[in-house]
Amino acid sequence: MTDVVQAPPDAAERRAxxxxxxxxxxxxxxxxxxxxxxxxxxxxxxxEIIVPPREGGSFRVPRGYFFRIVSTExxxxxxxxxxxxxxxSERFFSGKTRAxxxxxxxxxxxxxxxxxxxxxxxxxxHDTLGWYGWDQDGAGIHDVIGTRCDPYTxxxxxxxxxxxxxxxxxxxxLGAATGKPAHEVExxxxxxxNVFMCTGFTHDTHQYFMKASPVRPGDFIxxxxxxxxxxxxxACPGGDCGATHSSDAAACHPLKVxxxxxxxxxxxxxxxxERSSYGRSHGE
Ligand SMILES: [Zn+2]
Numbered sequence: 001m002t003d004v005v006q007a008p009p010d011a012a013e014r015r016a017x018x019x020x021x022x023x024x025x026x027x028x029x030x031x032x033x034x035x036x037x038x039x040x041x042x043x044x045x046x047x048e049i050i051v052p053p054r055e056g057g058s059f060r061v062p063r064g065y066f067f068r069i070v071s072t073e074x075x076x077x078x079x080x081x082x083x084x085x086x087x088x089s090e091r092f093f094s095g096k097t098r099a100x101x102x103x104x105x106x107x108x109x110x111x112x113x114x115x116x117x118x119x120x121x122x123x124x125x126h127d128t129l130g131w132y133g134w135d136q137d138g139a140g141i142h143d144v145i146g147t148r149c150d151p152y153t154x155x156x157x158x159x160x161x162x163x164x165x166x167x168x169x170x171x172x173x174l175g176a177a178t179g180k181p182a183h184e185v186e187x188x189x190x191x192x193x194n195v196f197m198c199t200g201f202t203h204d205t206h207q208y209f210m211k212a213s214p215v216r217p218g219d220f221i222x223x224x225x226x227x228x229x230x231x232x233x234x235a236c237p238g239g240d241c242g243a244t245h246s247s248d249a250a251a252c253h254p255l256k257v258x259x260x261x262x263x264x265x266x267x268x269x270x271x272x273x274e275r276s277s278y279g280r281s282h283g284e
Pocket of ligand 1: 165168236
């Protein structure tokens with residue numbers, strides 16, 4: 001039986017306090033979107049990889065280059081990890097990105113790196129699903145609230161062993177990129193940007209939900225690499241994540257990653273951001 005706690009007499013008053021945005025818009029140093037718009041008007045593709053369905057793939061993006069994750073054959077969700085190419089201890093920080101921007105990210109938002117570094121790793125420069133906004137269920141696209149499907153949770157929930165979860169796909173991709181077995185590098189795999197995934201929290205119980213992604217072939221999300229990046233992308237076994245994941249049940253499609261160069265002279269005034277200058281004394 002559920003433990004019922006009586007509300008105090010002043011419950012309504014306590015609940016009526018104003019909501020304060022923790023990190024208000026306008027307090028972050030903004031990216032120079034005009035400069036990036038000029039730079040992205042002159043893009044030249046220099047490389048691409050195809051990530052097969054229920055697989056992972058890795059790619060490198062030099063700082064000052066762009067990359068796109070492209071839907072090619074059908075609705076498909078991708079789970080993205082990013083590392084500093086020269087130091088894998090610096091990696092994408094999904095939780096802080098969520099706190100600084102929102103539960104879902106789009107053009108103008110940035111992907112921030114882990115502590116003690118905390119700098120922009122990439123800036124989103126275009127999103128063909130930017131029109132979606134928030135739907136009637138409160139869902140949006142490209143979330144930083146989910147973690148990634150993984151074989152441990154699958155087993156915990158009684159699903160047995162499944163080896164094509166995003167966590168395993170990312171681990172194998174990172175292993176291949178670093179010449180190590182997947183189990184030796186899986187601790188470097190981290191909470192993802194859920195590319196093209198349509199998610200939210202239910203209004204009544206605030207549970208994480210997914211619904212079929214609106215992505216269609218030709219859609220893409222584009223990033224500017226602020227530092228030298230190693231990326232890994234998993235084509236989630238959930239496909240469009242409209243019904244199931246962590247199994248071979250859903251229809252799955254490949255994803256393409258394109259690496260694009262611009263004219264360096266168009267990046268006027270841009271410099272790779274420095275790692276945080278906090279001295280790390282922590283008051284000692
Ligand atoms: Zn997945």
